[in-house]
Amino acid sequence: MNKGAATRDMILKRAYAIACQSGLEGLSIGDLAAAAGMSKSGVFAHFGSREDLQLAVIDYGAQQFAESVLMPALRAKRGLVRLRKLVACWFDWVRDNRHGCLLMGAVNEYDARPGAQRDRVTETMDRWRNGTSRAVSIAIETHELHADTDARQLAFEILGIALALHQETQLFDPKQARIHADRAFDRLILANLSQPNLSQANLSQINSP
């Protein structure tokens, strides 16, 4: 990485940390310059505008999420093992980002505000639901999930479990929330197994990564 790219990366890291706490709309170039020990014009030299910076932070947040959730799953065996890994890493992400998740915050800041930021958030979340849906489809291809399983429907329900986990982790008891989330996901998988006579015990065995 050359010096320019390294500086840009350092600014982005600081901006991401601020935006996780205060939201992307709470991100001021002045505060960011102070946090990075730079002048405002120094920050502007790397990001043409506040909007460009916000878009870069959304991409940076998506990259953090992908590295923590998608990458470990892609290294796991194709099929149910991979799907379970994906969901376990997602639930871990919720736990580890309980004091502010950039993407969840961005959805709530921009969902009703048309513009480049909303478009970027929508693209990012659409890529993620396609990723979840793809992980379900592979587990259908490996004949672990039933051939009739609706991958988009399952991806929607998995998103729901993750969002309930997020909300209850933030507001209530995180451990209890995780127990509920794990049970909900297990039940979802059990209901869609190609061999529904497999017991829960067997299921845990064959699916341990």
Next chain:
Amino acid sequence: MNKGAATRDMILKRAYAIACQSGLEGLSIGDLAAAAGMSKSGVFAHFGSREDLQLAVIDYGAQQFAESVLMPALRAKRGLVRLRKLVACWFDWVRDNRHGCLLMGAVNEYDARPGAQRDRVTETMDRWRNGTSRAVSIAIETHELHADTDARQLAFEILGIALALHQETQLFDPKQARIHADRAFDRLILANLSQPNLSQANLSQINSP
């Protein structure tokens, strides 16, 4: 309602409308006074501080939600009919408040910010999850849902479906999102029926309010 109470109610309605769009932190006494055609000191005469106003708006939002979702359910027959009515009204609320739901916004503004607002949001959401859980428990008492049904678990999963519906309604196709949400809830009920041999067709029949 006397004149003072009527004015307070009018201010609250305006404040609620502003906060649904811009969030409770986006609520300025100046803007609110302008929207209500009053002086700032006039607004302060009814709400001692900005924080008091924000707490009153959270309560007002909770009341709107209760009138749209809880009240129609309480008028329905005890049991599965009532639970289905509650969830249908909740999903309708998500559709009708797609351009900004006060409570969803408040959860996201305050979940990581300790203070009186966060406490009020947590109490409100706790009351709501107890309400959902209670509706499930009644359907267990009427022997429509299986005696082993975990009411808190089901309430968590219903919350998840509503949150996924909220997110996908905001970002993607609202109609498709509602189809996914209805299917997810139907599946949840079917999996917990005390007579699991009831077909989906029969289920719709016995549960139509």
